[in-house]
Amino acid sequence: MTVRKNQAALTADEKRRFVAAVLELKRNGRYDEFVRTHNEFIMSDTRTGRRGGPGHRLPLPFLPWHRRFLLDFEQALQSVDSSVALPYWDWSTDRTVRASLWAPDFLGGTGRSSDGRVMDGPFAASTGNWPVNVRVDGRTFLRRSLGTGVRELPTRAEVDSVLSMATYDMAPYNSASDGFRNHLEGWRGVNLHNRVHVWVGGQMATGVSPNDPVFWLHHAYNRQLWAEWQRRHPGAGYVPTGGTPDVVDLNDTMKPWNDVRPADLLTHTAHYTFDV
Amino acid sequence: MPDITRRRAYTTAAAVAATASAAAPTAAPAATAAARHDHTAPDSFDEVYKGRRIQGGPASGGGHHHEHGGGYAVFVDGVQLHVMQNADGTWISVVSHYAPVATPRAAARAAVDELQGAPLLPFPTN
Ligand SMILES: [Cu+2]
Ligand SMILES: [Cu+2]
Numbered sequence: 001m002t003v004r005k006n007q008a009a010l011t012a013d014e015k016r017r018f019v020a021a022v023l024e025l026k027r028n029g030r031y032d033e034f035v036r037t038h039n040e041f042i043m044s045d046t047r048t049g050r051r052g053g054p055g056h057r058l059p060l061p062f063l064p065w066h067r068r069f070l071l072d073f074e075q076a077l078q079s080v081d082s083s084v085a086l087p088y089w090d091w092s093t094d095r096t097v098r099a100s101l102w103a104p105d106f107l108g109g110t111g112r113s114s115d116g117r118v119m120d121g122p123f124a125a126s127t128g129n130w131p132v133n134v135r136v137d138g139r140t141f142l143r144r145s146l147g148t149g150v151r152e153l154p155t156r157a158e159v160d161s162v163l164s165m166a167t168y169d170m171a172p173y174n175s176a177s178d179g180f181r182n183h184l185e186g187w188r189g190v191n192l193h194n195r196v197h198v199w200v201g202g203q204m205a206t207g208v209s210p211n212d213p214v215f216w217l218h219h220a221y222n223r224q225l226w227a228e229w230q231r232r233h234p235g236a237g238y239v240p241t242g243g244t245p246d247v248v249d250l251n252d253t254m255k256p257w258n259d260v261r262p263a264d265l266l267t268h269t270a271h272y273t274f275d276v
Numbered sequence: 277m278p279d280i281t282r283r284r285a286y287t288t289a290a291a292v293a294a295t296a297s298a299a300a301p302t303a304a305p306a307a308t309a310a311a312r313h314d315h316t317a318p319d320s321f322d323e324v325y326k327g328r329r330i331q332g333g334p335a336s337g338g339g340h341h342h343e344h345g346g347g348y349a350v351f352v353d354g355v356q357l358h359v360m361q362n363a364d365g366t367w368i369s370v371v372s373h374y375a376p377v378a379t380p381r382a383a384a385r386a387a388v389d390e391l392q393g394a395p396l397l398p399f400p401t402n
Contacts, residue, residue, distance in 0.1 A: 043358055043370060043399070115392060136370050138395040149375065175376075176363035187362060187376070197374035205390070207358075207370040 002074065002272035004224070007087040007101050007217055008094055009275065015106050018087065019122045021080040022213050023129050030076055035134040037256060038069070039207045061248040062185045063226050064238070064262040066219050068254065071271060073216060085272065088220035091196050095153040097146045107214055109146070116143035116202050123213060132203065132211050142212060143202030150198045158190040163229050168239050173247045180229055184222065193222055224274055230266075238262050318348065321381045328353050328391075330384035350384050355396040359383050370399065 010018070025031040041060050070086060077084045094101055102109045108121015118141070123130040125141035132140045165180040175187035186194030196218050197204050203211040210216070230236075241250045248254055250263045320333035335349040350357045350369070358370045359380055366376035367383040371390050377383050387396070 039370070042373060043360075135397065136399070137391055137397055172363060174363040175366075186374070187364070194374040205372060205374060207373045209373070 002078075002085045003275055004085050004220055004272050005087050005275040007089050007106070008099070010087055010106075012105065014087075017081050017084050018077070019106070021077040021084045023122060024080045025076055026130060032134050034069070034073055034076075035208050035210045038210045039134065039136075041065075041256070042207045061254065061262055062181060063222070064248075064265040065254055067223055067226075067265045067268070068257060068260055070216065070219055070223060074272070086216050086220045088224055088274075089214065089217035090221055091153045091199075091218070092156045092159050095155075101214070101217070102146070108142075109144075111142075111144045111202060115139075115141075116145050118142045118144055118202075132208075134208055134211065135203075136206055136208055144204065144212065145201035147199055149201045149205060150195055153199050154190065154192045154195060159192065159225065161190060162192055163225065163232055166233050166236055168236055171240075173240060173244065184225060184229075192225075193218075223268065224276075227268060227274065238266060318380050321384075323381075325385050326388050328388050330381070330388060332380045332384060348380055350380050350387075352384060352387055352391070352396050355398055357384060357387050357396060358399050371396075 005014070022031070074084075074086045077086070089101055097110055101107055102121075104120040106121065108118050108124055111118050118124050119126070123142050125131075130142055132142060162180060162183045165183060167179040169181040170177045170179040175182065175185075178188065183189040184192050186192050197209060200212065200214060200218075203209060204215060204218075238250050240247055243249065248262060251261050253259065253261055318332070320331075322329070322331045324330075330350070330352055332348065332350040335347050348359065348361070350359045359367055360369075361367055362376055364376075366378060367380050368374070368376050369383045369387050372383065372386045375386070377386055
């Protein structure tokens with residue numbers, strides 16, 4: 001059974017193994033497939049619900065889609081080193097650039113001011129091990145500007161205010177919705193998930209955000225918040241549950257997999273547990 | 277699922293989408309009609325911002341790209357910047373995906389800020 005741990009609690013050996021597995025996926029080309037998939041889907045995600053014409057995909061259902069995406073990535077890591085699990089980053093607690101997350105033995109720190117280039121850690125361009133290949137502009141080096149795009153990461157009180165929302169999602173099931181999903185995603189209200197992308201900056205603020213390995217730790221924590229929300233609201237479930245045009249209903253299959261439905265991804269315990 | 281299967285499934289989906297939009301010239305007019313119906317349909321713009329030319333206006337249609345442009349196209353130094361309009365009328369782009377701004381011009385300016393002089397790559401990039 002895989003146990004997803006808080007990144008702050010990882011041992012030196014666990015950090016070393018996680019980093020080595022990520023670097024191996026980068027070296028063998030599988031990592032960039034994940035980045036490409038994310039960008040392709042994010043750019044075809046129609047948030048307005050308007051259809052551009054036949055062939056357009058449904059808006060991606062934020063939580064189940066990323067849940068499956070993370071499972072795929074975690075399995076890829078485990079094909080390199082079966083002891084590795086995805087750690088999560090509780091950004092409401094480890095909320096400064098001095099967190100051990102950003103130390104040179106783990107993800108490395110913020111970028112330098114001139115061009116945002118990350119200068120230390122295993123993913124710095126100078127190592128030669130982390131070329132940014134799937135990109136939207138000419139720059140091939142990992143960039144960050146921690147805490148400049150937005151000053152503050154969400155607080156625990158803000159997280160609690162979103163966890164207290166009793167309804168999973170509401171019509172029109174997009175960025176204008178009220179409810180837990182859209183407040184966690186951050187298009188509305190105190191803004192949790194989106195704000196963390198902006199706080200990190202660099203590639204994390206773009207459609208090719210999985211270029212920064214912190215992407216996985218951020219989304220692993222989103223996943224944990226979803227599990228926490230489910231525990232607080234045992235009677236509430238994924239909506240919509242059927243017959244909704246242009247939206248992925250509970251039993252609709254999701255692209256790119258086509259063999260998995262939100263209904264298949266509501267509980268995580270078949271695959272992993274959390275350390276809390 | 278093995279990675280190769282996932283990749284093949286995705287490639288097939290992309291091919292279907294590309295074929296469908298190529299075979300259906302109604303796609304662009306439909307999007308334009310929807311944009312026209314929208315009370316917040318933004319005006320065209322053309323300016324030099326921080327030394328770079330940014331332009332925006334209704335999409336001419338016939339584009340080969342498969343992302344959702346909402347019937348409006350934005351360019352930085354002549355390279356298309358992929359933008360999307362949110363349901364609340366705000367805009368995001370591929371280089372500033374998680375921080376909505378009020379107008380496509382603001383999205384173009386945010387892109388120039390974020391690019392720090394780097395050239396934008398045409399989409400898809402690889
Ligand atoms: Cu994502
Ligand atoms: Cu995200």
